Amino acid sequence: MSVRLKRLGALAAAALGLVGITTVLNPGGVALAHGSMTYPPSRTYACYEDGRLNGNxxxxxxxxxxxxxxxLGGKQPLWDWYGNLISQAGGRHREIIADGDLCGPTTKYDAYNLxxxxxxxxxxxxxxxxTFKYNAWAPHPGRWDQYVTRDGFDVTQPLKWSDLEPAPFDSVVNPSLGSGEYTWSGxxxxxxxxxxxxxxxxxxxxxxxxxxxxxxxFTGGGSGGDTQAPTAPGTPTATATGSSVSLSWTASSDNVGVSTYQVFREAGATDVPVASGSATSATVTGLSPDTAYQFYVVARDAAGNTSPPSAVVSVRTTGGGTGTPGACSVSYAVPSSWSGGFTANVSVRNTGTTAVNAWELAWDVPSGQGVGQAWSAQVTVSGGRATAKGASWNQNIQPGQSVSFGFNGTSQGTPVNPTSFTLNGATCATA
Incomplete structure (x- = not known):
């Protein structure tokens, strides 16, 4: 990790790390998330509990x-055991976190890399x-991926990305939340x-x-249990539309049986999990038209053994989408901004001759930006791409009509407008 990133992380942590403050609001009123694994306990939480029990x-x-x-690092990281974060990660974990820094990627938590x-x-x-338990000082939607170290891992050496199994043994999106804690079964x-x-x-x-x-x-594992990993899945075949890719592959073999296949999209320094299930096929949605993508598949058995990845399949989405409902135009404006955030207003107009039903507007989130609380639409972000879906009362757009929605966002520097939008897979003009 660069010295600059660690310094930025330390400044951010210092600004947010006041003892007793559990929810922090930026000037735009968007809550910042905080949390950490409490079962099995993270290093910071385990050390906090150890210190609390002996601290009077x-x-x-x-x-x-x-x-x-x-x-080495003082007591503040333990008071703030729930704040081990990078504010502008955006899924680029392997790109921005250096080997040896995985357990504490900023200066404030560097001592927990020992x-x-x-x-x-x-x-x-x-x-x-x-049953995994993850404290939620400030709850927000998202994805949790749990990796485990490889056999032969040496705890006396700094933890590296290559020390982890290539695929998570457990993943969950928006798990159950109650009494200030996320819980899910794995x-x-x-x-x-x-x-x-x-x-x-x-x-x-x-x-x-x-x-x-x-x-x-771990007890009860190793030679006494299933240690044989599945074989690599077959090379996927791909069929593309303007906004999705359908994949299928030959099944892996395993001495006991494959329980799950996980599909990954190659994305530079980080590979993004985009689908999972027991079937030997999957459809990845929310893609950009006329764009090249690369996918591969990993198999996992019930004991958590993961296969080598399949060969990569390259595919390009079509230029105009499939079942394009008609032409469209988008107006995107930022009426207000502040240090670290902004408000965006979006208007989507159907310029075609047929209705656009169950509309979905997609765009690539500019680097250094995030999407927060939205109104008049449901907005989600996955792999750096945002998708807005209409509410029950505005989910259809008649010819010549428009719908509008907005959201609060986060930004590192002056907000930059997205450069292109697709409506149900069709590329829109920008006003």
Whole structure:
């Protein structure tokens, strides 16, 4: 990680890290998310609990690794155990986080990268069901991906991206939230001994992402369980429209049985999971017309063993979409902005001769920007691409008519307008 990014992260953390403040609002009134894995506990949470139990109102951890982290980085990261974040990650985790910095990607949490074998650990049974718990100081929608370290991982060496299995053993979108905590069910991988579960929470309404390392010890795994990984899936075949790609592939083989296939889209330094399921086919939606994409597939069995990736298939979406409902134009305006945020108003006009039913407007979110609270539409972000869907009362656009919606966004610097939009797969003119 660059020194500049760590300094920026430290400044952001200092601005947000006041003890006792659980929800922080920027000048535009958009809440910033905060949270961390509480079961199995992240390093910061485990050390916070250790320090709280021995602190008599202060934080004085007795665990040797936790005490070393406090000596190196102070107590503030433990008071702010839920704030291990990068505000402008935008899914570029492997691009912006250097090897050795995974557990603490900013200066404030750098001490939690210490390569030690005496961090607090949670004992788990390999291959067993688990209920993950993730604290939500400020809840927001998004995706959680849980990775586990490879067999032979050495905890006494700095954690590198190559130390992780290539695909997450558990993924969830918008899990259940109650009493200030996200919970969801999963299945633990078939591992034995000391490992790290690495969790990434990427918000879908903002580029902000959270990171945590949970130190665990697996029992009942290894040679006593299923250790054989599935074979690689066959090379996918692809059929494209203007806004989607349908993929199919030959099934993997496994000594017990494949439980899940996960489809990834290559995206520079980071590969984006875009679909998962037990079938040997999937359809990826929300794509841009006349754009090249690359996809591959990974298989996983019930014990958490992951296959090598399939060969990559390259495909280009068509220029005008399929079933294009008619021509369209989009007006995008930013009536107000402030340090770190802005308000956008969007108007979509049907310039064709037939109605556009169940409209969906898609655009690439400019670099350094995020999409927050929206009105008169539901707006989601995945892989850097935003999709707005009409509400129940404005989901259809008659010929010659317009619908309008807006949202609050985050921005690193002066907001930049998107350059192109598609309506139900058709490219729109911009006003």
């Amino acid at each position: 109102g202060d934080l004085n951890p007795t665990n040797p690794a936790c005490a070393a982290a406090v000596q 390569a030690r074998e005496d961090w607090p650990t949670t004992t788990l049974r390999a291959g067993a069901p688990i 299945t633990l991988p078939n591992k034995s001994g000391r490992h790290v579960i690495y969790s990434i929470w990427q918000r879908s309404d903002s580029p902000e992402a959270f990171y945590s390392c949970s130190d665990v010890f």
